[in-house]
Amino acid sequence: MKIQEVLNIPASFFYHKVIDSVLYDIKAQTGETLTEDQLENYSYVKQFTKTTSARLTVTKLVPNEAYYYKTSTTQSEFNVKYDIQALSDHKIKVIYQEDIASQGFMRQMNDMLVGTIMGFVRSRNFKKMLKQIEQSY
Numbered sequence: 146m147k148i149q150e151v152l153n154i155p156a157s158f159f160y161h162k163v164i165d166s167v168l169y170d171i172k173a174q175t176g177e178t179l180t181e182d183q184l185e186n187y188s189y190v191k192q193f194t195k196t197t198s199a200r201l202t203v204t205k206l207v208p209n210e211a212y213y214y215k216t217s218t219t220q221s222e223f224n225v226k227y228d229i230q231a232l233s234d235h236k237i238k239v240i241y242q243e244d245i246a247s248q249g250f251m252r253q254m255n256d257m258l259v260g261t262i263m264g265f266v267r268s269r270n271f272k273k274m275l276k277q278i279e280q281s282y
Contacts, residue, residue: 148241148268150275154282156209156231159239162278163212163227167203181206191216222246239275 152159164181171179174191188202198218205213209229216223228240 146241146243146268148239148271150239150241150272151232152237152239152275152279153235154237154279155235156229156237158282159237159278160209160212160229162281167212167214181208220248241271 164184167184168179168181170191171177171187171189175189177189179187184203185206186203188200190198191201192198200217202215202217203213204215204224205211205226209231211229212227214225216225222245224244224246226240226242228242230238230240232238
């Protein structure tokens with residue numbers, strides 16, 4: 146899935162909203178208080194439900210330009226990229242991409258089916274979230 150949106154906010158504002166969310170999640174999941182400088186290559190286990198967890202790893206961090214992470218489960222690996230392009234001092238283009246690599250034919254087929262069905266809803270909700278960030282500026 147790939148989503149591109151132009152927002153009327155500075156790149157630094159959007160970037161820090163994303164990073165603050167990541168730091169909050171790490172604190173909630175691990176109890177650790179990190180700084181932005183400690184994030185790249187940082188890895189932690191996130192508990193989604195009582196029986197479901199995944200390992201999240203920050204794979205790339207470029208201030209005001211990029212935030213990439215990987216979510217690994219026993220069956221799949223999700224790679225997510227946030228690229229931020231400054232169009233002016235108060236206008237950015239956010240390019241969000243996610244890819245999934247699953248093990249096993251049936252898992253790949255299931256991911257493709259669910260991705261197709263849920264893709265529209267997830268895309269719409271993600272765009273709403275981007276607009277909420279823009280409005281909070």
